[in-house]
Amino acid sequence: MxxxxxxxxxxxxxxxxxxxxxxxxxxxxxxxxxxxxxxxxxxxxxxxxxxxxxxxxxxxxDHFPDTHSDLAVDLLDSIQKTVGPETLDKIITLRGERTQERYRGALDQCASLAERVERLAVLRSAEGYMSTMEVAPDGSFLLFENHCPICAAARLCQNFCRSELEVFRALLGPEVKVERVEHILRDGRRCAYQIRRHPSEVI
Missing domain, CATH: 1.10.10.10 (Winged helix-like DNA-binding domain superfamily/Winged helix DNA-binding domain)
Structure with a gap:
């Protein structure tokens, strides 16, 4: 650990x-x-x-949980082969929308961006991502995901990673810039996101 x-x-x-x-x-x-x-x-x-x-x-x-990885990979592979990648993309989009719905109520109670990022880390940890939040020297926030419980599925279809980034951006708002700066699927030790307000916004 x-x-x-x-x-x-x-x-x-x-x-x-x-x-x-x-x-x-x-x-x-x-x-x-x-x-x-x-x-x-x-x-x-x-x-x-x-x-x-x-x-x-x-x-x-591999000793850390990968949520139902074998079943997920089999199902995703079957979907792609039977109804095509477009349908799979719609399923991933729907999953992202449902994730937003689960998180939004908790984040709407937060008064500041720092509180929202910290709450997001707590929510992600509860789902197995082993998330933490830090404040960078430049005042931006770093959201770390030290484990990916859907990594096997994401390796088969990287639209899961795209959807995750879209969820974070939608939850944190248009005035906030969210960038993935480390990626497990690109040989990173973890996934990491830098979160900051756009320069035109007052921090």
Whole structure:
């Protein structure tokens, strides 16, 4: 869970985060490595010995839930083959509209953009996306999705990713700019969205 949420870490960093020793964390990471769940990478920073960073392998990522992935992929493949991609696109659009309906009531209660993004992160986490929100140095907001529970379906049909971005833009309003800056399907560790008001708007 710690590697999933924070990305590659040294055993010392892991030990500090988990309130244990670096050596204790390293021994546990070695065991996970033997099971094929994590891998190590040596990084050189300046002089001295390289630092060992640990990260999840694909097998490690697969331990986190992918909501009914096999069934979803089979159904999507059948839809594309029997009624065509246009019908599948309509289904994805309908799913996006229903997602907006579920979220809108909660977001409408928020007084500021910061509160809306934070509430959106809570809603997404409840659906398995392991979402967090941070404020960037430039004052914009970053919405992180550390896990994608529909990743298998999205790999088959990336219109799911397009629809997700459209949902965020619709919920946060025309005065807000939402950009995807990291993408799991483009070899990113997670999906990340930068959210800011358009320059013409008062923050």
């Amino acid at each position: 710690t590697l999933k949420m924070n990305g590659a870490m040294t055993s010392a960093q892991m030990g500090k985060r988990l309130n244990t020793t670096g050596e204790g964390a390293r021994q546990h990471l070695v065991r996970l490595s033997e099971e094929g769940l994590v891998t190590e990478e040596r990084r050189i920073k300046g002089r001295g010995r390289p630092s060992v960073y640990w990260s999840l392998t694909q097998q490690g990522h």
